[in-house]
Amino acid sequence: MSEARRLPMRTSAWKFGIATLIVLVSISLAHASSVEGAFERTFQVNGHADLEIFTRSGDVIVRGGPAGTVAVSGKIHVGEAWWHGGKQAEVEKLEQNPPIRQSGGSIRIDYVDLRNISIDYEIAVPADTRVRTRSDSGDQTIQDLGADLDLESGSGDLRLSHLTGHVEAHTGSGNIEAGSIAGPITAEAGSGDIRLEEKTDGEVNAHTGSGNIEINGISGGLRADAGSGDVTVEGAQAGNWEIRTRSGNARLRLPPEARFNLEARTTSGTVIVDPSITMTVQGRVEESRRFISGAVYGGGPLINVHTGSGDIHVY
Structure with a gap:
């Protein structure tokens, strides 16, 4: 076969390979931030409550809810690309032991220092709860509360x-x-x-x-x-x-x-x-x-x- 004929065939094969790679990457990115795990925790508080939330990345929603109860729902996301290894063990560990601690009427949600893992939080608190948030990157939605709020996000x-x-x-x-x-x-x-x-x-x-x-x-x-x-x-x-x-x-x-x-x-x-x-x-x-x-x-x-x-x- 002449070189003139080989050139179009090589070009077609090259284009097909690039197109296949683009499709594979697109599919992997579509699943890059899928929900991989979830947890729920409920805490009882007496009188005024204090809530502190610290996150590297992930959205936060805090709403006013029933008196005496703080209910936390977390959705764990793995933001890895297709060439990275699995994170299932780390996700399961977070599900069993989420970074939430209670001391009397104070509840603290702490940073997660795990690569490519983030948590979205949805939290219901008594309406008179004081809230303090610190987020590196993520949106915050706060509503139906009557106490002082100190809210900060790096990029959200x-x-x-x-x-x-x-x-x-x-x-x-x-x-x-x-x-x-x-x-x-x-x-x-x-x-x-x-x-x-x-x-x-x-x-x-x-x-x-x-x-x-x-x-x-x-x-x-x-x-x-x-x-x-x-x-x-x-x-x-x-x-x-x-x-x-x-x-x-x-x-x-x-x-x-x-x-x-x-x-x-x-x-x-x-x-x-x-x-x-x-x-x-x-x-x-x-x-x-x-x-x-x-x-x-x-x-x-x-x-x-x-x-x-x-x-x-x-x-």
Whole structure:
């Protein structure tokens, strides 16, 4: 057979081999994080409980449940590729002896230092349980609790709802979404968005390095700071608002005839104020539209907003 004929045959065989390898790898990856094991544990507590959760990777869900009982459900995942050896013995050991310890009213879920193994947790606790979490990578969902919360994830989203205690929420590279939060909240994201809905009482502190901040339904004091993102706020003041963004826009919407003192300044943008508000400002309005200072409808709590290279809109 001539070399000219051999070349197409070799090319076809090479393409077939690559296609087969891709299929095998795809199948292995589809099963790479399958559930390999599970466990359930129940603990009895008297009075207030404290829950600590430490994970390398894996999602965490904590919900309010019956008084006096902490119920933990764990799903063990093996994240190995097809060329690695089995992990069955390690999975079975975790099923028999999960990393959970109780001391009186305190329950601690500890790190799992096993390569390519992670655990997802779903936990029901009494509503007045104090919760502290530390996760290297994984999402956290916390809801229906009334005590203080200290939440932290290195690279994962935080989803919070129906909470009445003091909330501290921090994520390195993830988003924070919170709704129906009654108490004070501090939300910090290194590179992610922060969204807060239906905030009632208590101060709000929100900071993101490179993401947007959106707060709807606020009725308390506010400090919001975005490094490279927009800040959007809607609600009524019951305290001062301080808003900063270095390379993004700031948009504020208040109730009709709201009384407040306004300090709005932008370095290289424009201050845009609704005509009905502009007409009632008692103070200084620069012609360049980069600075407005004055009392609106007689004045009230202070709104101090500053942008570096973005516009300011007040409605």
